Amino acid sequence: MKRRFLTTFVAGVAALGLALTGCSQEAAKDDGSGGGDKGDIKLGYVTGWTDGQSISLLLEDQLGKMGYNVETETFNDAAVLYAGVANGDIDMYPSSWPEVTHKQYIDEYGDKLEDLGAYYENAVLTIAVPKYMKDINSIEDLKGKGKDFDGKIIGIEPGAGLTAATKKMIPEYGLDKEYELVTSSTAAMLTELGNATDAEEDIVVTLWRPFWANNAYPVKDLKDPKGAMGEAEKLHFTATKGFSDEFSDAADYVGKIKMDDKQYGDLEDLVVNKHKDDGEAAIAEWLKANPDAYEGEITDEDKWLIVIESVEPV
Secondary structure, eight states: OEEEEEEEEEOOTTOSBOOOOOOOTTTSOTTSOOTTTTOEEEEEEETTOHHHHHHHHHHHHHHHHHTOEEEEEEESOHHHHHHHHHTTSSSEEEEEOTTTTTHHHHHHHGGGEEEEEEEEEEEEEEEEEETTOTTOOBGGGGTTOGGGGTTEEEOOOTTOHHHHHHHHHHHHTTOTTTOEEEOSOHHHHHHHHHHHHHTTOOOOEEEEESOTHHHHSOEEEOBOTTOTTOOOEEEEEEEETTHHHHSHHHHHHHTTOOOOHHHHHHHHHIIIIITTTOHHHHHHHHHHHOTTOBOOOOOTTOEEEEEEEEEOOO
């Protein structure tokens, strides 16, 4: 039979890990549905960008249990997504890279956006090759070896910040006479990467961290002594302006989410790999495995409820 239960957790606001909040006992319906009585929230992320997918599923679950009706829409290009958030068609992009990678969109739409906080630190853009390529360890090592890679660096979506950073990197390292950046989609890039590594062929691709593919494929980041791919940055919750006024409880919740590498990695692995066709199962398993995924000094103000739904045998 299905049984719904509440578990009370306590955390400090400045805690490491994840400060998860859910709903109050009053907001939680007897059937655990959340009801959507607090309003409609639409999330958006780019197809194939699994950081946005994973966090969107987590927010769908937790904000839904707080009483919001949460929907998610996917986009093929970051530029269109940011425009949607700016004009209010999308309420939140829950895994934006505003500091470096997506700075161009913040510069364009900043006065129409609202930053609700960051959930992950140390996100980086990378250029990667297979681990079996022992003589290629730095972007500098690519020079003079264009023929080995058929003159191609395999990229992702044309409008991605990673694409823009790679286009700037290529001439900085003097690779513009040998290499062309080939863009299409994240899925297409991963297909080529998988085919190449299965056959132990040479390939160079654009990647980033955190991203599950770094563990799924035998790849290594190339050193970037010129810093051409940019500094490490944080992953943020970027909302349409006025979000925190309209959805104050939701804004307060997401502003307290903090994840370390393991927590994020476990979440993405469950969403993308173990339960790739069942987002609800992925989130349920992650919540069950991370009931105390934070540390910190306890105060009376820092008490939150997570609503977890479990299925137990009769």
